[in-house]
Amino acid sequence: MLARRAAQRLAEIRQAFRHSAQASRSLSTALNYHIDTPDNNPNMPWKFSEQNQGKVKEILSQYPSNYKQSAVIPLLDLAQQQHGGWIPVSAMNEVARIVEVAPIRVYEVATFYSMFNRITVGKYHLLVCGTTPCMIRGSRDIEDALLKHLGVKRNEVTKDGLFSVGEMECMGCCVNAPMIAVADYSNGSEGYSYNYYEDVTPKRVVEIVEMLRKGEKPPHGTQNPNRIKAGPEGGNTTLLSEPQPPPCRNLEAC
Amino acid sequence: MAFGSDRGRFTEMKRSVVDKNLGPLVKTVMTRCIQCTRCVRFASEIAGTQDLGMLGRGSGEEIGTYVEKLMTSELSGNVIDICPVGALTSKPFAFKARNWELKGTESIDVTDAVGSNIRIDSRGPEVMRILPRLNEDVNEEWISDKTRFCYDGLKRQRLNDPMIRGPDGRFKAVSWRDALAVVAEVMHQVKPEEIVGVAGKLSDAESMMALKDLLNKMGSNSVSCEGNGVQPQADLRSGYLLNTGIADLEKADAFLLVGTQPRIEAAMVNARIRKAVRSNFAKVGYIGPATEFNYDSEHLGTGPQTLLEIAEGRHPFSSAIKNAKNPAIIIGAGIFEREDKDAVFSVVESIAKSANVVRPDWNGLNVLLLHAAQAAALDLGLVPESDNSIESAKFLYIMGADDLNLDKIPSDAFVVYQGHHGDQSVYRANVILPSSAFTEKEGTYANTEGRTQQTLPAVPTVGDARDDWKIIRALSEVAGVRLPYDSLLDIRERMKMVAPNLLSMDEREPATFSSLIKPEPKKEMSMTPFKAAIENFYMTDSITRASKIMAQCTAQLLKK
Numbered sequence A: 001m002l003a004r005r006a007a008q009r010l011a012e013i014r015q016a017f018r019h020s021a022q023a024s025r026s027l028s029t030a031l032n033y034h035i036d037t038p039d040n041n042p043n044m045p046w047k048f049s050e051q052n053q054g055k056v057k058e059i060l061s062q063y064p065s066n067y068k069q070s071a072v073i074p075l076l077d078l079a080q081q082q083h084g085g086w087i088p089v090s091a092m093n094e095v096a097r098i099v100e101v102a103p104i105r106v107y108e109v110a111t112f113y114s115m116f117n118r119i120t121v122g123k124y125h126l127l128v129c130g131t132t133p134c135m136i137r138g139s140r141d142i143e144d145a146l147l148k149h150l151g152v153k154r155n156e157v158t159k160d161g162l163f164s165v166g167e168m169e170c171m172g173c174c175v176n177a178p179m180i181a182v183a184d185y186s187n188g189s190e191g192y193s194y195n196y197y198e199d200v201t202p203k204r205v206v207e208i209v210e211m212l213r214k215g216e217k218p219p220h221g222t223q224n225p226n227r228i229k230a231g232p233e234g235g236n237t238t239l240l241s242e243p244q245p246p247p248c249r250n251l252e253a254c
Numbered sequence B: 001m002a003f004g005s006d007r008g009r010f011t012e013m014k015r016s017v018v019d020k021n022l023g024p025l026v027k028t029v030m031t032r033c034i035q036c037t038r039c040v041r042f043a044s045e046i047a048g049t050q051d052l053g054m055l056g057r058g059s060g061e062e063i064g065t066y067v068e069k070l071m072t073s074e075l076s077g078n079v080i081d082i083c084p085v086g087a088l089t090s091k092p093f094a095f096k097a098r099n100w101e102l103k104g105t106e107s108i109d110v111t112d113a114v115g116s117n118i119r120i121d122s123r124g125p126e127v128m129r130i131l132p133r134l135n136e137d138v139n140e141e142w143i144s145d146k147t148r149f150c151y152d153g154l155k156r157q158r159l160n161d162p163m164i165r166g167p168d169g170r171f172k173a174v175s176w177r178d179a180l181a182v183v184a185e186v187m188h189q190v191k192p193e194e195i196v197g198v199a200g201k202l203s204d205a206e207s208m209m210a211l212k213d214l215l216n217k218m219g220s221n222s223v224s225c226e227g228n229g230v231q232p233q234a235d236l237r238s239g240y241l242l243n244t245g246i247a248d249l250e251k252a253d254a255f256l257l258v259g260t261q262p263r264i265e266a267a268m269v270n271a272r273i274r275k276a277v278r279s280n281f282a283k284v285g286y287i288g289p290a291t292e293f294n295y296d297s298e299h300l301g302t303g304p305q306t307l308l309e310i311a312e313g314r315h316p317f318s319s320a321i322k323n324a325k326n327p328a329i330i331i332g333a334g335i336f337e338r339e340d341k342d343a344v345f346s347v348v349e350s351i352a353k354s355a356n357v358v359r360p361d362w363n364g365l366n367v368l369l370l371h372a373a374q375a376a377a378l379d380l381g382l383v384p385e386s387d388n389s390i391e392s393a394k395f396l397y398i399m400g401a402d403d404l405n406l407d408k409i410p411s412d413a414f415v416v417y418q419g420h421h422g423d424q425s426v427y428r429a430n431v432i433l434p435s436s437a438f439t440e441k442e443g444t445y446a447n448t449e450g451r452t453q454q455t456l457p458a459v460p461t462v463g464d465a466r467d468d469w470k471i472i473r474a475l476s477e478v479a480g481v482r483l484p485y486d487s488l489l490d491i492r493e494r495m496k497m498v499a500p501n502l503l504s505m506d507e508r509e510p511a512t513f514s515s516l517i518k519p520e521p522k523k524e525m526s527m528t529p530f531k532a533a534i535e536n537f538y539m540t541d542s543i544t545r546a547s548k549i550m551a552q553c554t555a556q557l558l559k560k
Ligand code: SF4
Pocket: B032, B033, B034, B035, B036, B037, B038, B039, B040, B063, B082, B083, B084, B085, B086, B087, B088
């Protein structure tokens, strides 16, 4: 009897974890292999735009000429900004041509990093942090609120093409958890921005979405009016005096 | 119930990966893959084809090509040996046999002139698969796809009975006694100088020795070997061998490839050149028709014009050879078929002289042969007396030569075809004498660097076929010109008198004299560009042409 109950409990616990195990697999926005579609196939011509040609040159100039392949990540990033937030396979081929490596070496990089999208995303790609500190502070609710408000599934684009929601690992903002990042592809690589909205609540993210929809730029950073940047709520409580220099650094005084 | 639950207790997500299509040779079971990346590194470092990669990250990581792409490498079969878990397996061998049913025979490969060391795994009378054997001096631990997968050709199109073409043009199976009697009779009816023998590209040294002796006894001296061209130069071994040696090619730091496409002609030699390019940053210059290389190379030109420019120092590449520490020049054996081959050779030699390619400590002047029989044939002096012996033949003895121009044979000539496959030459044969293939006999072969190696019988011969040299020995008896050897040992004693190097097994006997002391040629060099010696890597001889797998490779991998 006891054993059965224990087994049941174990199965329940496993059930609870199973969801997250699958979720962690779907971090990247696409499969690990390419399937030809009308808007994404190797025969589609793809070039960096006039303005971006200059940026390509500048990026390449930052690396020794015999290590051109080092530029692959910045170039893919530029290609993604130019192409509305995702990289078609012909853009990867173009990057491979520029850095003079075999295309497969670029595919490897593009599939490795989950910030490179290989299927369409919305003009505003909302990335919810899903790592432990944010999760404990309620990132699941944040994501649910977003998905419910927009009426989409994860990595799906809204009908108007404006929004998509993805998940990201820790973005280094845990002190202001939970947080979302908003990648703005609405104006190509010129108007591109990648902003953090911290200390969000399910209500606040919906507001942010609505402001973005209207074309406004909500203030980024912490959304808690009682905090300044990463400072404690309601102002500092310790270390209030003037900072003292370390005592033995003043050689004369020693 | 005594044996526990009938339900699986694995409730976690089970990782599974989609299988990839890598072509007709390599089968994938990607769920088994442990992401060791050995296949990726092999493909990019040794095979030199950047097709495979590691895609994704973490638990979603998988091996693949990302876009739909077949693995187009002539060494792709080696990933099967490399994969530690069987994620990449042999498509033709999959589910055909169990390892423990197989008998391994250590032999060598004859589909090109490299003589890769192989192990032939057989079950009963059938060759089930071919695997490489380690030999650091020849093929290291790799073999080409042609070597590995040509074996299904051994089961198809085989000749298994002696046959005579009747008056109605159809072949009729006869006994050995009758077949040999007919051949012997015709042989005595024609004039000695009208008897011509041609050895094929897969012939072993023993049978070529016997063929030459038989024809000499009949008073003819028109024996040649396919691929060696008219009037081959057989006096100096250095004139037809890869003098540097396959392993030592790694030390070279500049290559000049003259009319040779090593990737197609000798994939294992190409792997060495690639190694030199990677480790010594060797420069490679190539003269010949446009072709693909899997390392950095420079296409200097297509014909003798460029060669002359280099010889006269007018070409930028001539300084690259001159400044190299260990320059290597490789001439393709396709040049043997050219009328002006002596002139081409002498121009190349003048380049060699001026660039100091042949020194006491380094011999960089090489010929890359195409076929397994070529080197031994020249060692044994299979040099025809006249240029157009076939055109004037009344009695033609074809020993496995399937790439003869059949139109050249006079219509009244009596043609005997001795071989193991019903390939091209049987269409013109009057008598067929079935012989054994390289997997069924013990035979001596010399590879392109002059290394003597031996095949061993792995499976029994098919039907009524016999070893090549035994057929000729029997024929000599019937014809009344008995050859004085009854066993392999005896015939090797005879070979020792002609070419002693063919007896030092697994040894490489380098050429002693350099070919730089040859007389000046009379002929002018013509300006026709060099031709590709081999069009289709996968089909070069009767075995590979009979192979279904090779036909699939040709259809899927070579389509442009
Ligand atoms: S060699 Fe086999 S196990 Fe290793 S990465 Fe390649 S497919 Fe996977």
